Amino acid sequence: MLGRTAASLFWMSRYHERAQNVTRLLEVAYRGAIMSHNGQEHGTHLTFALTNSGLESDYRQKYEELNIRNVSMFMIFAKDNPLSVRNSLELARNNARAVRTSITAELWEAMNTTWIEFTEVNPQSVTQEKLPDFLAWINQRAHLFRGALLNTVLRNDGYFFSQMGNFVERADNTARILNTQYWSLLPDNDIIDDGSTERYQWSAILRALSGRRSYRFAYPHARLKAFNIAEFLILRQEMPRSLAHCFDWIADTAEDLAQYYGSREPSLDLAIEIHRELSGKQMRDIYQEGLHDFLTIFIGKNNQFAQQLSEDYNFA
Structure with missing residues (x-):
């Protein structure tokens, strides 16, 4: 496969995952902003979305007022926001169009229809009352994309590169949210009262990573605890957005790619190494190392893997 084709498939999935991640953060912000929570200020929830998406500084430069309307727009x-849902969907679609003959009709239609329908929406029509339904639509289209990818694409090198892009972006998103909120996930916070700010932060983190209900299944007899939440989102492989789950997929896909090409590149061995390190960790070891330091190092290694992959396979 040509390097530019591999790159397009990788970034197609990565941008689509990014669009959904930003949408989910905005959903959490909207939910919190319209519901009174222990006297928290309206802006607390909106700041949560902007901070965790790395957009707060850019937003402050453009807008003076912090409100749902401005944040959602x-x-x-x-x-002019490189991480906006619009830009992510457009870049995902452009990458798919560049490799139109390398993907299935179902996958192309899922992406192309999403982009066409999105561009037909007048931003001024997405009022505060209509915002939840619009965000739900974006999420549904993201699930349609993933379903088309998983159910119609041949398990060849194109599929492998697409999966790499998806899980690199997902791992990055989970790690950055945890790192931004790491102070609320320190074990000392487990002695706090149920009505605390930290408890809201825990719930928001889980919702932003689609883990609020599945956390209850994983820890059926435990209340929300910083230790459990950190363990759930870092080390529990059955959680689809945990770091361990992402690199379990990446490592398996790396092995598939090595077998497909009959050679092992440095990026593939790096994926195995990161997966092995996560598999060998206990949450207490991570706390002893320092949660913030661990997450910062992980983000760097995840980026290193993506960069090495692009060099190994000549991404244009």
Whole structure:
């Protein structure tokens, strides 16, 4: 496979995953902003979304007022925001169009229809009352993309590169949210009262990573605890957005790619190494190392893997 084809498939999935991640953060912000929670200020929830998406500084430069309208327009539609849903969907679709003959009709239709319908929406029509339904639509289209990818694409090198892009982006998103909120996940916070700010932060983190209900299944007899939440989102492989789950997929896909090409590149061995390190960790070891330091190092290694992959396979 040509390097530019591999790159397009990798970034197609990565940008689509990014669009959904930003949407989920905005959903959490909207939910919190319209519900009174222990006297927290309206802006607390909106700041949560902007901070965790790395957009707070850019937002402050553009807007003076912090409100749902401005935040939603900036995170969804702003052309000058490189992480907006609009830009992510457009870049995902452009990468798919570049390799149109390398993907299935179902996958292309899922992406192309999403982009066409998105561009037909007048941003001014997405009022505060209509925002939840619009965010739900974006999420549904993201699930349709994943379903088409998993159910129609041949398990060949194109599929492998697509999966790499998806899980690199997902791992990055989970790690960055945890790192931004790491202070609320320190074990000392487990002695706090049920009505605390930290407890809201825990719930928001789980919702942003689609883990609120599955956490209850994983820890059926335990209340929300910082230790359990950190363990759930870092080390529990059955959680689809945990770091361990992402690199379990990446490591398996790396092995598949090595077998497909009959050679092992440095990026593939790096994926195995990161997966092995996560598999050998206990949450207490991570706390002893320092949660913030661990997450910062992980983000660097995840980026290193993506960069090495692009060098090994000549991404244009």
